[in-house]
Amino acid sequence: MRIMLILLFINLIVDSLFAENIEPLVFSKNARTFETQHSTLVTKALAHSCLTLTLVPDGLPCNPALVPLIKKPSLSAEFLLSNGLSSYEKVKSLVGGNFSQEVVDSLFSEGKILQLESNLDLNFISPLLTAQYSPMTVKGLSVIRNEANPEVDFYAIEESGFLLQGGYEVFDGFYLGLQTRFINRKFIKKRMMLVLLSTPEGRESLKPKEQKVTYIEPAMTWFIKKEWKPRISLMLVNSGTYSEKFEEMPTPVQLQGGIGISPPLRWGELELSLDYKSLTYYENELQKWHLGSLYKFGSMSLALGADSYGLSGGVFYEIDKLNSGIIYSTTRSVSENDGYYTQTVYVELGWKI
Amino acid sequence: MNKYLFQFKIFVFYILPLFLIISCNRSKPEKREDPILKSYRLIDEQRSEEAIILLESELVNNPNSVKLRSVLASAYAHKAGIKLQKFVPLLYQIRQNLKNKTKLSELKLFTNQSISKSTLVLSNLFLKLSSIFEIYNAIPNISTLDSVYLKYAIHLLKTMPSEIPKEDLIYRGILEVILFKHLISENLIGDLKDQVSIDDSNCIIDFAKIKENFLALGKLLIEIQYDLKLTDSKQIEELVQSLKDFSESASEFSLINMDESSNNAMKQNLHQFGFGKVIQCE
Numbered sequence: 124m125r126i127m128l129i130l131l132f133i134n135l136i137v138d139s140l141f142a143e144n145i146e147p148l149v150f151s152k153n154a155r156t157f158e159t160q161h162s163t164l165v166t167k168a169l170a171h172s173c174l175t176l177t178l179v180p181d182g183l184p185c186n187p188a189l190v191p192l193i194k195k196p197s198l199s200a201e202f203l204l205s206n207g208l209s210s211y212e213k214v215k216s217l218v219g220g221n222f223s224q225e226v227v228d229s230l231f232s233e234g235k236i237l238q239l240e241s242n243l244d245l246n247f248i249s250p251l252l253t254a255q256y257s258p259m260t261v262k263g264l265s266v267i268r269n270e271a272n273p274e275v276d277f278y279a280i281e282e283s284g285f286l287l288q289g290g291y292e293v294f295d296g297f298y299l300g301l302q303t304r305f306i307n308r309k310f311i312k313k314r315m316m317l318v319l320l321s322t323p324e325g326r327e328s329l330k331p332k333e334q335k336v337t338y339i340e341p342a343m344t345w346f347i348k349k350e351w352k353p354r355i356s357l358m359l360v361n362s363g364t365y366s367e368k369f370e371e372m373p374t375p376v377q378l379q380g381g382i383g384i385s386p387p388l389r390w391g392e393l394e395l396s397l398d399y400k401s402l403t404y405y406e407n408e409l410q411k412w413h414l415g416s417l418y419k420f421g422s423m424s425l426a427l428g429a430d431s432y433g434l435s436g437g438v439f440y441e442i443d444k445l446n447s448g449i450i451y452s453t454t455r456s457v458s459e460n461d462g463y464y465t466q467t468v469y470v471e472l473g474w475k476i
Numbered sequence: 477m478n479k480y481l482f483q484f485k486i487f488v489f490y491i492l493p494l495f496l497i498i499s500c501n502r503s504k505p506e507k508r509e510d511p512i513l514k515s516y517r518l519i520d521e522q523r524s525e526e527a528i529i530l531l532e533s534e535l536v537n538n539p540n541s542v543k544l545r546s547v548l549a550s551a552y553a554h555k556a557g558i559k560l561q562k563f564v565p566l567l568y569q570i571r572q573n574l575k576n577k578t579k580l581s582e583l584k585l586f587t588n589q590s591i592s593k594s595t596l597v598l599s600n601l602f603l604k605l606s607s608i609f610e611i612y613n614a615i616p617n618i619s620t621l622d623s624v625y626l627k628y629a630i631h632l633l634k635t636m637p638s639e640i641p642k643e644d645l646i647y648r649g650i651l652e653v654i655l656f657k658h659l660i661s662e663n664l665i666g667d668l669k670d671q672v673s674i675d676d677s678n679c680i681i682d683f684a685k686i687k688e689n690f691l692a693l694g695k696l697l698i699e700i701q702y703d704l705k706l707t708d709s710k711q712i713e714e715l716v717q718s719l720k721d722f723s724e725s726a727s728e729f730s731l732i733n734m735d736e737s738s739n740n741a742m743k744q745n746l747h748q749f750g751f752g753k754v755i756q757c758e
Binding site: 270272 | 513515516517519520524546547549550551553554558559560561642643646647650
């Protein structure tokens with residue numbers, strides 16, 4: 124336990140030393156959508172604090188070491204969508220290489236902020252092995268500032284991927300796991316002055332780039348035999364190979380850590396988790412802490428999450444084979460009085476057998 | 477006792493981190509705002525005067541900052557009422573139009589045997605300029621007071637401490653186009669609202685006046701062409717030559733009286749090139 128805490132602490136110090144300090148053009152953006160993070164509805168509600176979560180109701184565990192704790196095999200399909208749906212076709216069209224005048228006009232000459240996320244996952248879950256096929260994930264963000272001479276911060280990502288997880292209990296309460304991810308990514312990510320879009324070179328810079336990535340990510344979890352099931356997890360993420368690396372899409376290798384507890388309750392199950400992980404790879408130390416709580420009672424799961432990006436909460440139901448959920452996230456805390464904030468609603472619909 | 481221990485653990489593990497994270501979240505915007513982002517925010521909130529004060533004070537401490545100077549120019553432009561967001565797609569269209577620009581020979585000109593070579597030269601010049609005039613519909617008219625701020629914004633972009641970035645060069649070109657329009661509407665034609673009727677036989681084109689103002693605008697126009705990279709150096713030379721030709725042609729017209737049919741044919745051509753609204757009638 125002490126060794127793990129020391130490792131986590133060393134990682135924190137190293138990250139602090141190399142933390143980049145990039146001023147984002149967005150004053151506020153979706154608190155639960157990030158360029159390189161693929162996550163389910165419940166994980167989003169938990170503020171991505173899920174490294175010690177023993178069971179994710181709508182998908183695979185975040186930590187492959189927890190695969191042996193899965194109780195029941197299942198096959199499911201989950202479709203997630205955020206608000207901003209009206210921009211879906213535009214973003215998909217642009218990242219697909221269709222750079223028509225209409226698409227550009229509608230993306231950059233109207234409004235100031237456009238955001239959306241949509242993904243479809245097919246999950247196979249069992250105590251030995253889990254697998255996920257994601258045929259289509261689309262994310263987009265466009266923010267325009269300074270109407271006198273606009274500067275635009277824009278990304279559009281389309282991904283498809285396959286994920287495999289396996290875990291093993293090495294000795295009593297100590298689990299090791301391995302996750303392999305194969306991702307095909309097409310993306311545009313650019314911050315530029317809008318006037319450059321009037322030049323052929325400016326338009327050329329918005330051509331989509333392609334990347335094929337294979338990640339191999341080891342993980343561990345150690346349960347301490349106490350009433351509250353305290354546990355600690357470590358996971359090495361983004362270790363793998365790239366067909367081509369791009370500066371604008373950084374995914375550095377990172378050691379992530381999490382601690383979790385399950386306070387015993389008379390009714391239902393409660394899991395509390397605190398994770399230390401990067402979601403954007405250009406954030407400060409405080410932004411890497413994420414706190415989540417998941418309460419399961421019968422077919423209902425209630426999730427709450429908080430981190431420096433914002434607050435989120437939602438509910439997820441499983442009724443027979445059908446499941447669905449909705450979460451709300453906001454970048455504004457209760458007493459905050461800032462004019463720039465973003466509220467997002469995500470919905471998910473699924474089928475499980 | 478166990479109940480209190482439970483509450484204590486919940487407090488230590490959950491409530492305390494939650495409080496810390498939310499506190500950090502609250503202090504985020506203040507930490508993030510550098511002068512440029514703050515200026516963006518002020519401009520978008522229609523508080524360009526505050527942005528100007530902020531940027532001027534920042535420039536005192538950092539006089540060689542190209543970015544600060546560029547944003548200050550945009551703050552002055554905003555004070556003059558200039559908002560470019562909807563203007564940029566149009567600029568691209570204009571570039572495309574210029575690539576595929578129509579040649580004079582391809583147009584069905586309203587010709588008349590009595591029209592001299594000078595009339596054709598003049599028509600050619602108007603054809604070249606007409607592509608620039610497509611911008612007109614997308615930008616607002618500015619007042620004389622606004623033009624003072626606009627001129628200062630252009631001045632800021634002309635006096636950069638180091639080489640001007642490409643995006644600022646284009647921005648300067650766009651501001652010059654807006655100034656160009658203002659100068660035309662102020663000095664050349666007066667009222668833009670009333671379109672000249674083609675059938676109005678009393679309408680005589682005042683070439684002397686057009687010559688005077690067009691020559692004054694020529695220099696600004698060449699700067700626009702250069703800044704916006706709408707033409708290459710060879711084309712700019714052609715434009716300079718056209719202005720010279722125009723000067724000679726306009727001199728001829730100011731000395732002689734056109735007959736009615738030539739005058740009408742010229743008006744038809746000007747309408748065809750989109751200059752119907754900028755012809756002044758005596």
